[in-house]
Amino acid sequence: MPAGLFELRKDPITGWWVATIVDRAFLRDRFARRAEQIEDFGDCQNCRLPEGDGVRLRVLKDYAFHVVGTEEEAKELDQRFAQVAMSAARAAGSWRTVVAPPGEHRGLHQVGSAIVEAMVTNARDAIVAARSAGQTDHLQVVQNWGAQAGARTNHLCFEFYDLPQIPHRIAEELGGAARFVIREGECPYCRLVRDVTRTRERLIWEDADSVAFAPWASRSAFELWIASVSTQRTTGTGRFTHACARSPAWNWGPGCR
Secondary structure, three states, X not given: OOOOOEEEEEOOOOOOEEEEEOOOOOOHHHHOOOOOOOOOOOOOHHHHOOXXXXXXXXXXXXXXXXXXXXXXXXXHHHHHHHHOOHHHOXXXXXXXXXXXXXXXXXXXXXXXXXXXHHHHHHHHHHHHHHHHHOOOOEEEEEOOOOHHHOOOOOOOEEEEEEEOOOOHHHHHHHHHHHHHHHHHOOOHHHHHHHHHHHHOOOEXXXXXXXXXXXXXXXXXXXXXXXXXXXXXHHHOOOOOOHHHHHOOOOOOOOEEO
């Protein structure tokens, strides 16, 4: 048994300290939980909306995010909201979901590569479209499964949140990566990929395009990072092929979690 239950580890990019459990005397089964089903009373909206077969994109709310600022700024905005256009009201972004074919209520790991590739392709297309539109700063893709994870449907789907602001943690990582380049003279993600493929201690997956690994200073249980092994994948021409869809890291940025 290690000297302590926790180690205080430092994230090499953000500089944040994280308490990481190192006592491995726990059983993996203690973390295993069967995904609880959602009671939909026999009417799954993602099965029937939108109409059609195959993987589909459903727009739940356009102009979903209204930037109101502080409480005082929100009160001032409320007083003049009825007299301004939507474009001047600082409303932006959208809430969408890409849904698997009708009747598909299995987990992502059970559906096979064709559906997974189609859903990942939709996610990639949404990122490219948001980048071209230039009206928002961050598109977040979320996939949860089971009531415990916050899912409100049994249908396999990805949620897209097109945000008018960069989340705080992402902004810290961008700033930390820039400081790392200035300090060390190289990309921190390139170094992580090089180190993890050399030591292989925390390597989970590796193929010709990407690697998945457990970070040194993880902030949640079973956290994984996916990174491209080729900078041309993330900074190149923007071409997209079926091979790219099979690569988890292609055009999702140099690192994603």
